[in-house]
Amino acid sequence: MSKEIAGKSGLWRSAQLSVAPMMDWTTRECRYLHRLMSKETLLYTEMVTAPALVRGGALHLLDHDPREHPVALQLGGSDPTELAEAARLGAEAGYDEINLNCGCPSDRVQSGAFGAVLMQSPELVADCMAAMAEAVDVEVTVKCRIGVDDQTPEEILPGFLEQIRAAGVSRVTIHARKAWLQGLSPKENRDVPPLDYELVHRMKAAFPDMHISINGGIATLAEAEAHLARGLDGVMIGRAAYHQPADVLCAADPRIFGSGEASDPVEVVQQMLPYIEREMQKGARLHQVTRHMLGLFAGRPGARQWRRHLSEGVSQKGAGPELVEEALGLVVARAA
Ligand SMILES: Cc1cc2nc3c(=O)[nH]c(=O)nc-3n(C[C@H](O)[C@H](O)[C@H](O)COP(=O)(O)O)c2cc1C
DSSP, rough: OOOOTTTHHHHHHHHHHEEEOOTTTTTTHHHHHHHHHSSSSEEEEEEEEEEHHHOOOGGGGGGOOOGGGGEEEEEEEEHHHHHHHHHHHHHTTOOSSSEEEEEOOHEEEEEEEEOOGGGOOHHHHHHHHHHHHHHOSEEEEEEESSBBBTHHHHHHHHHHHHHHHTTTEEEEESSOOOBBBBSOOTTTTGGGGGGHHHHHHHHHHOOSEEEEEESSSSSSSHHHHHHHHHHEEEEEEEEHHHHSSSHHHHHHHHHHHHHHHOOHHHHHHHHHHHHHHHHHOOOOOOOHHHHTTTTTTTSSSTHHHHHHHHHHHHHTTTOHHHHHHHHHHHHHHHOO
């Protein structure tokens, strides 16, 4: 399926499918791997906090490979001036989009008054987004929840979207469940409370001019296609894209974007070898790259041998790309 959206940035097309921002998971090594599987899918960084960039000067957090495009930087923060500066640094570093995290319920994030707690302060979010939009030429977007704690999503979400739209945001990703700010761990907050996909579809009907992506619990391309066919503009996939990247990403280009051929996980591994070599020459540990590759053959013959060979061999002295080649040999032998 492919939808042409006239007059909008190329990212409106790319965002038909995206891989969610995930701390410690969607590192640049992971994004490089995902990009080899799909040329079109929009990729998100882990959240980078505005204070770390602006006050801490941690510009290495913006490092990425030119081959990752289209790639969006997700920021965390709640101070408009600081976010504007962080957005500027992100755009200068080459990111195609700057996204604000209004969905993450973790304690650490709450203490800095950002993440999902911002669902309670739509005016502040609007101020942040207006400041970011003013600071950069690339698109600024929001990733949010349908509400938090005792908010009634049906009541508060339209107001939230109106406010950010007035501030210059025209693309948003909605994680279709509320976040509980107290009493649930961030992990629990990804599976409970229940998902409300219908509410997100109603938001698309109410805001037809906005590009709305749905997120939460979507595990297959077939589910993604069903949401797109019903009129949503995009689907964001998190955990499934990480754990079974080949199932989600290898056929994404032909199926979601109507372009190119499905990629082959065996060829993807072969293309990773020179990258691994380069990264190790720059001082990376093998594990930094291969930990994101463990699920590559999930559900396929040889998956167990692949995972085991990589996991067991990675910490051995001198382990390098040859280990990955050997593990691939086991997969190819099982498939033959
Ligand atoms: C390990 C992990 C880290 C995450 N880190 C972030 C983050 O940095 N920013 C964010 O907006 N959401 C974060 N999330 C939430 C995901 O982006 C996504 O909204 C959530 O996992 C639901 O989508 P899914 O069911 O497809 O996984 C994280 C999720 C996981 C599993």
